[in-house]
Amino acid sequence: MDLASAKMIGAGLACIALVGAGVGIGNVFAALITSVARNPAAQAQVQPFAFLGFALAEATGLFGLAIAFLILFVF
Amino acid sequence: MAIEIHPLEQFTVERLIPLHIGKLDISYTNSALLMTLAVGLITALTVFGTRKAALVPGRWQSVAEMSYEFVADMIDTNAGHGAREFLPFVFTLFMFILFSNLLGLVPYSFTVTSHIIVTFALAAVVFVGVTIIGFVRHGAHFLRLFVPAGVPAVLLVLLVPIELLSYFIRPFTLSIRLFANMLAGHTMLAIFGGFAASVGFFAIIPLGVDVLLVGLELLVAALQAYVFAILTCLYLRDALHLH
Secondary structure (H helix, E strand, O other): OOHHHHHHHHHHHHOOHHHHHHHHHHHHHHHHHHHHHHOHHHHHHHHHHHHHHHHHHHHHHHHHHHHHHHHHHOO | OOOOOOOOHHHOOOEEEOOEEOOEEOOEEHHHHHHHHHHHHHHHHHHHHOOOOOOOOOHHHHHHHHHHHHHHHHHHHHOOOOOHHHHHHHHHHHHHHHHHHHHHOOOOOOOHHHOHHHHHHHHHHHHHHHHHHHHHHHHHHHHHHHOOOOOOHHHHHHHHHHHHHHHHOHHHHHHHHHHHHHHHHHHHHHHHHHHHHHOHHHHHHHHHHHHHHHHHHHHHHHHHHHHHHHHHHHHHHHHHHOO
């Protein structure tokens, strides 16, 4: 296998990390909707935590995406 | 593909005013220019915004007061009582990251926070500062932070190394989170821009995606500044109140 195709495959594999980010972000907002539906008065208290959770979950996936970009465009 | 795309070209640091002291390169770069700009804008906002302070605030005074109250509220709810004295530090951190992120979204400018060394320096200041505060406030008692209360001694053998590891990994996760978000977002914008350049008439589709992505990046820019500041508050609470 030559280097160019190995890079492509490696970048593709690195993007698998985004599965986790998708599951995580979905979980965060599903939990937000459930809790607000149960107790609409709690929305103001719960929402900042939801966005904190969203940012933290998104960041883990972006580590993988950043690796994919580095493989494709740097090396 | 006819057109070569270089999505990472936007992150190159260029020397604007070359300066050398011996072998030390202290050139004034585009990175330094954007940092100066961010600090200048924050200073202008806070100084001119509050110079003619009125009971009913005008537009600029309103923005300055709202950002101040936002950070003050964040500290009160997340860092516990007695943390108000660290408000200037967290406010500076939040405003600097926010303005760097937002200035980076201006086309053809430079994103300071897309460089790991910048975010790591910020995170290292937080980490070292919080550790020093912890030891000053609690002395050797600060080490209780690594020993969870009410855990059998057998489990402590396992838990203490985990707690230690999760403490020392903090500056890395804190800096990589901000850096990776900025790097990935801006690279994605450039890649879709490259698609637009290479498909001719159908360029409208990747261009539309780019417009949506800029909206997302605006959210991410504000959110990552918020996350950095709020995690600093949480670390401060650990140092001040030991769990």
